[in-house]
Amino acid sequence: MSIILSLGRTVQAYLRQYGEHGPGVVVHCGRCGCGMQRHGRYWRWVVMPRRMYHMPVYRRRCPQCKGTCSLLPDFLRPYARFVTLVREGVLRRRLRGRWSWGALAEKASSFTVGLLSEKTLRRWLAGARQVAGAWGQFLAQYILQGWPATDVFSLTRRRDGVDAALHFLLEVGDWYRRQVVVQAGQHPGLFAALNHLVGAPPPL
Ligand SMILES: [Zn+2]
Known part of the structure; x- marks a missing residue:
């Protein structure tokens, strides 16, 4: 554990x-x-x-x-070799839609870190898709407790498709980070900031 x-x-x-x-x-x-x-x-x-x-x-x-x-x-998650910020960066670029898997793999690879395969990056996205729904729900509830007057759904653009939940999580998550900017400043990225919230789903 x-x-x-x-x-x-x-x-x-x-x-x-x-x-x-x-x-x-x-x-x-x-x-x-x-x-x-x-x-x-x-x-x-x-x-x-x-x-x-x-x-x-x-x-x-x-x-x-x-x-x-x-x-x-919180910059790690169990069994993951790459820090969360590297994975988060890859997913954000991919979701913006202008990066091919090949270009992303090339950018994330380096001499010391070694070559990252497109397969690995696709696995990261698949993993994030799996938990994005649970995380989005958790975060929406968390925000409603801390900021009851907030209309969570106005913080994000409505989307359909397989990455809707991940977009929701990233956009609502970015809003959350802006509210807790002092504490969030200690965390490298959104996933790290979310990872230690009490009662949260499995780490991202
Ligand atoms: Zn005990």
């Missing part, structure tokens, strides 16, 4: 702060509610637009039920 937290805007900032020691946040066990204890770390590779980094991910363990979890920075 992963708990997603705001732990820096970039991998570099994360490494500066947590390269040696994990965050001191209090984490309660999702099963029994006990305070979880530090439980070592593991290392993983992450890919930024032009570089790869090796970074520690810190773990916690419940003294009561022995359950464990990882504290994941």
Whole structure:
């Protein structure tokens, strides 16, 4: 299990702060509610637009039920090698409609990061399409709680088609980020800003 937290805007900032020691946040066990204890770390590779980094991910363990979890920075999502901002950038360009998959793959690839295939990018879009509906619904409800006078549907253009939900999410999400600009400024991109909202769907 992963708990997603705001732990820096970039991998570099994360490494500066947590390269040696994990965050001191209090984490309660999702099963029994006990305070979880530090439980070592593991290392993983992450890919930024032009570089790869090796970074520690810190773990916690419940003294009561022995359950464990990882504290994941919100610029990542479980098992994804690329930071969310890279994926978000690709999806936004693709949705604007002027980029072919080949051109997008070329732009996202680099010497250090390696070649990205069109297949990978298509997989990113398919993954985002799968959760966009749930995320859009969650975000609309979230906005109505925080900003009850808002007409969520006026924040976005009405669309049809397979990417309607993703367009909705990005446009309403951008509005949300403008409202919480101070906090959102800590997050690299919309997906990262959304990823640690309490009760949110699976990470984007
Ligand atoms: Zn427990």
